Amino acid sequence: MALLQRRVIGLVQRMLASAGGGCGCDCDEPSREEEHADAVAPVTANGNGGGAAGVSLRGEKLRDSQVSVEKDAGRSLAAGATPLLFTAIFVSVALNVALAHLLHRYAPSHPAASPDRQRDTCVHQPDTSRQSEDGAAAPVGELKYRSASAPSTGKPAVTADSVINLDHGDPTMFEAFWRETGDAAEIVIPGWQTMSYFSDVSNVCWFLEPGFDQQVRRLHRTVGNAAVDGYHVLVGTGSTQLFMAALYALSPPNAGEPMSVVSTAPYYSSYPAVTDFLRSGLFRWGGDANSFEGESYIELVCSPNNPDGAIREAALSSDAGKAVHDLAYYWPQYTPITRRADHDIMLFTVSKSTGHAGTRIGWALVKDREVARRMTKFVELNTIGVSKDSQLRAAKVLKAVSDGYDDNEEDDEYSSSGARRHRLFDFGRRKMVERWSMLRAAAAASGIFSLPEETTGHCNFGDETAANNPAFAWLRCDREDVEDCAGFLRGHKILTRCGSQFGADRRYVRVSMLDRDDAFDFFVRRLASLK
């Protein structure tokens, strides 16, 4: 028993020592490929900073996803809990975590207790509690047994004292919407279904489920954000796989030199990492498109842009150059739909359009048949096709989205068949407007951060003027003595991605705007308190 006590205390001590760590980027290295043993910035004792915020937040209504935007931006907030309560919660939860570690049946050496823990770029700190199936927080000890057969619930739920991880664009904000839709997006898969490698032997993309193809085309017609007639639809394991497939398809197989892959900075941090991690002889990362010199290239055009939300056009033009348009965020919740895009290769993903990141389904709209064939070949060699279960699920989800806007009448809450409408883009835009308002107020209250200016445009989908509400905040720390904004925020237990990973200054960070309400609320509250 004394031994058990000592091990519990040791684990708690190790947890405390690594509390500010997690998967924050090392700002000296732009690539995500190589991991580094980051020096962890010290955590301030009151890093939660709840008391100092001079900005309107949702206060106690953290789990109510339906609240409207509060306009009284000057109202001040109570801290919410006394230091004694915080301490009690922390100790209780820490003990739970420590016990869970000891009871863990499987892992030969537990990651959290291992010294190389902090080197995992994308393996996160085990947090103080986890969200159970009904969305309520459950102690880890209890969950260890339940989780063995229950589906996972994503990152742990947060408390006022948690490390808030906004490094990835984990789109759990959308869970609240899908909980409201009943069985509209539910699927049932019998044991014998879709066992074959093949989905449609008459299609260039022979592993594409016809039902998914159909719903992709229908949704684009409904939204008006991309042309589909005359295009091949290809499916990938997320759009990342299709991005690699496009590089493979557009790089000549017998060129002496690898094709240069470029994008205007700040560019999505995965572009250089994914392009270069296998050191392909077919293509290699060429950096910022604006400083590229040459005729042959593949330009990645992300619009709205990850990380800064800017609307982008291709920067380069040449007969030997090719463009890949990453339109993951070209949906009405994030930006006005100003035109029907009709580029040669366009990439989309359910991760950002509907929030189903765990489903790992992306799609490409491709004009040229030979390019479509080569991209298909890549997916065949890489993973011999794409999960049919997830394609079927994604088809059902996209169908539910389109169904929300069929025979669209103004303010018509019920469809012609009498079912209550669930409108994803209405939900998404409402949430994004609300969150951007909260974030701008928090930045103003703090006084040391700046954000990109809001832009607006006419949205053809909603037939109204709408603002650009990006899925990420591209936040700049203006304080003179802070050269590494990600490190500064990590010191306050906010994990973000460092500007240097996007080919930009380390005074910038990218912050996900798509996490659950509670995490977002704690984030803006903390941000507002930083001076």
Next chain:
Amino acid sequence: MALLQRRVIGLVQRMLASAGGGCGCDCDEPSREEEHADAVAPVTANGNGGGAAGVSLRGEKLRDSQVSVEKDAGRSLAAGATPLLFTAIFVSVALNVALAHLLHRYAPSHPAASPDRQRDTCVHQPDTSRQSEDGAAAPVGELKYRSASAPSTGKPAVTADSVINLDHGDPTMFEAFWRETGDAAEIVIPGWQTMSYFSDVSNVCWFLEPGFDQQVRRLHRTVGNAAVDGYHVLVGTGSTQLFMAALYALSPPNAGEPMSVVSTAPYYSSYPAVTDFLRSGLFRWGGDANSFEGESYIELVCSPNNPDGAIREAALSSDAGKAVHDLAYYWPQYTPITRRADHDIMLFTVSKSTGHAGTRIGWALVKDREVARRMTKFVELNTIGVSKDSQLRAAKVLKAVSDGYDDNEEDDEYSSSGARRHRLFDFGRRKMVERWSMLRAAAAASGIFSLPEETTGHCNFGDETAANNPAFAWLRCDREDVEDCAGFLRGHKILTRCGSQFGADRRYVRVSMLDRDDAFDFFVRRLASLK
């Protein structure tokens, strides 16, 4: 209307012209990466060869998957249908296909009518009819509308005159088993479930569903084919992705030369193709392990071996060398389980263990934590994790398999809870024994083919002596004038994979033994008729 008629006739003519094509390999090229416009061998008028077989087959019971092995190997078969009937069926179905093409709304240029059709290594001839949900053949014209929302059913159903495609190891043989299991392997996924990228932030493999991890370990304990204690379980989009992940993890990032990847010939044709298609600077294909000279290498050990079913050990040994054990076929339906494998890296897949190829789920058992971390990093950069829907489905499927053998009593048809047992490995072994018996009889009846000799061993799982019944037949054509066995068989509308793709002689082909009953029956019937 006259125009319509002309287009229908034109399409039928093009179909006839390409009827013998499909995705057969070009025997001059061992790699699957580059496609070739194969010269299509002429199809003999009576290529179905049903009348000439002197070998016992299931005759009219083509859809009955439960029939036992017929022992009367001398009984002769009727041809089954008159030439007039064949002609009528063919014309009817061809018109259906042609009409379906004209009615196809989406594809800008239909693949089957396109001149580069035959260059697609893995896009197959559209066949004469398709299998509908209940397994019955449905005309393509009818299905075009149904399939738009219904899940796919794999390759088209076959008729006595079809091209029989046994190039891939499409494991549809197992559908019959899973249809019997009711809801034991059925899953329901609500719209809001598993939306996050993350499954278990405390695991090295942070996208691994805990329930899948648990069922993988349970099944290996049940079967006794691999050690799991002290191992990390990693999940991949099929085992192909984990194969690439292993190459990435085992290749030093800063070596001057790419790591050599080798395997004893005949080796799985995907090994060279997948190793080299991106021309990685980290690793490259080094050919047959037996002719490799050097100290640093990655040796791929496939056992039972694809394509020839041989039981393999590593051929090389050196301190700087690494081995990856591909144990996709080390399951009781294919081979006696003679020992609990405990190699450093072992790869498995549901495609071959349970037949769920469309689910694209593989797993790795990995001893070393750093290797597990690097493999996880590969999957993160390649596809940001693995479909959670398919992980949940695979977990349910593996659970159903293990449940069949819990508290195993001799001949106990019902479990202790009163439910009827469904035993996958019993089904699988019965089918494989039956099929190998049929194939050996067909080869003997033909007189121009030879097969590997049958080997036996003591199976610890069934506690009995069992034969090796490989998932592929490694077939040699002994006729002096046939140097290209795949081309010869393609001339008789049997698609197989050429020996040269496996680093072997073109007199050999690999033939899938896992297709549906009807396709397998037509195959052995045709094979027996070849002289």
